[in-house]
Amino acid sequence: MIILTSFYTFHLHNGSCCYLFHILQQTIWLFFRDMIKGMLIAIVIGPPIVAAVIVMMQKGSPYLAIYLWGFILVLSLVMMTIYPVLIAPLFNKFTPLPEGTLREKIEKLAASLKFPLKKLFVVDGSTRSTHSNAYMYGFFKNKRIVLYDTLIQQYKNDDEVVAVIAHELGHWKLNHTLYGFVLFQVLTLLQFGGYTLVRNSSDLFRSFGFDTQPVLIGLIIFQYTVIPIQHLVSFGLNLVSRSFEFQADAFAKKLGYAAELRAALVKLQEENLSAMNTDPWYSAYHYSHPPLVERLAAIDKSDKKEK
Numbered sequence: 001m002i003i004l005t006s007f008y009t010f011h012l013h014n015g016s017c018c019y020l021f022h023i024l025q026q027t028i029w030l031f032f033r034d035m036i037k038g039m040l041i042a043i044v045i046g047p048p049i050v051a052a053v054i055v056m057m058q059k060g061s062p063y064l065a066i067y068l069w070g071f072i073l074v075l076s077l078v079m080m081t082i083y084p085v086l087i088a089p090l091f092n093k094f095t096p097l098p099e100g101t102l103r104e105k106i107e108k109l110a111a112s113l114k115f116p117l118k119k120l121f122v123v124d125g126s127t128r129s130t131h132s133n134a135y136m137y138g139f140f141k142n143k144r145i146v147l148y149d150t151l152i153q154q155y156k157n158d159d160e161v162v163a164v165i166a167h168e169l170g171h172w173k174l175n176h177t178l179y180g181f182v183l184f185q186v187l188t189l190l191q192f193g194g195y196t197l198v199r200n201s202s203d204l205f206r207s208f209g210f211d212t213q214p215v216l217i218g219l220i221i222f223q224y225t226v227i228p229i230q231h232l233v234s235f236g237l238n239l240v241s242r243s244f245e246f247q248a249d250a251f252a253k254k255l256g257y258a259a260e261l262r263a264a265l266v267k268l269q270e271e272n273l274s275a276m277n278t279d280p281w282y283s284a285y286h287y288s289h290p291p292l293v294e295r296l297a298a299i300d301k302s303d304k305k306e307k
């Protein structure tokens with residue numbers, strides 16, 4: 001489950017968010033309203049999921065790991081389908097991007113890459129924080145792009161917004177989303193596989209002070225014992241994620257957006273208040289996105305190569 005949560009933050013841009021600042025930007029009312037909504041959703045969808053997991057574990061088939069993995073696979077596909085449609089609108093307002101040059105440019109870019117863009121939304125991110133961003137979602141031929149209103153407000157220049165989209169579309173064109181999903185499935189299967197190997201070990205329970213062996217406690221204890229491995233896994237995931245970022249930047253550059261992407265990245269950095277030039281060892285371990293200086297250097301470097 002730790003891996004589960006790390007997956008959901010896997011591709012959140014500029015994840016190094018300053019939480020306190022984030023809260024300050026929200027009105028107290030909005031903060032509590034979001035919290036209550038979040039709790040209600042957890043109350044509705046949490047118990048059936050936990051119940052299903054417990055039932056599967058109690059049955060204890062030799063293929064338990066496969067069943068649990070299959071369950072999580074189906075669950076994540078269902079969540080990916082219903083989250084943008086049913087859950088995200090509870091927290092934010094999504095409005096179609098009005099007709100205009102920005103819309104035309106994005107549609108033109110999407111068409112030139114054969115990206116099946118079905119809907120183009122603006123989300124009111126500014127009510128909660130000044131973090132600006134863009135993302136896309138949807139299966140197969142039914143894709144949507146969501147732009148944060150902050151992105152449009154901060155980037156007076158349309159082409160900078162389009163450069164950010166070009167980077168995002170690079171992730172799609174280079175199959176990064178798919179690789180991320182497959183990687184997550186493999187990790188989930190390994191995690192459940194590891195759990196099934198030790199779930200009946202009375203030594204494991206006893207060393208944590210349990211004389212009985214409740215299934216859910218077993219799963220929680222197992223997660224504690226694999227924490228050292230989690231560090232290695234998240235290090236590996238960060239390596240992959242960072243190389244994807246460089247690839248997506250290079251993709252946008254190849255489409256001719258080098259200057260705009262440069263400008264956009266600098267602005268994004270200013271607005272998001274994240275560290276600019278971190279120690280490379282520190283960033284290699286902690287960051288899913290390369291620091292600004294490394295990204296700009298990479299954009300310039302490939303410039304020189306082409307000359």
Ligand SMILES: [Zn+2]
Pocket residue numbers: 013167168171244245248
């Ligand atoms: Zn990216």
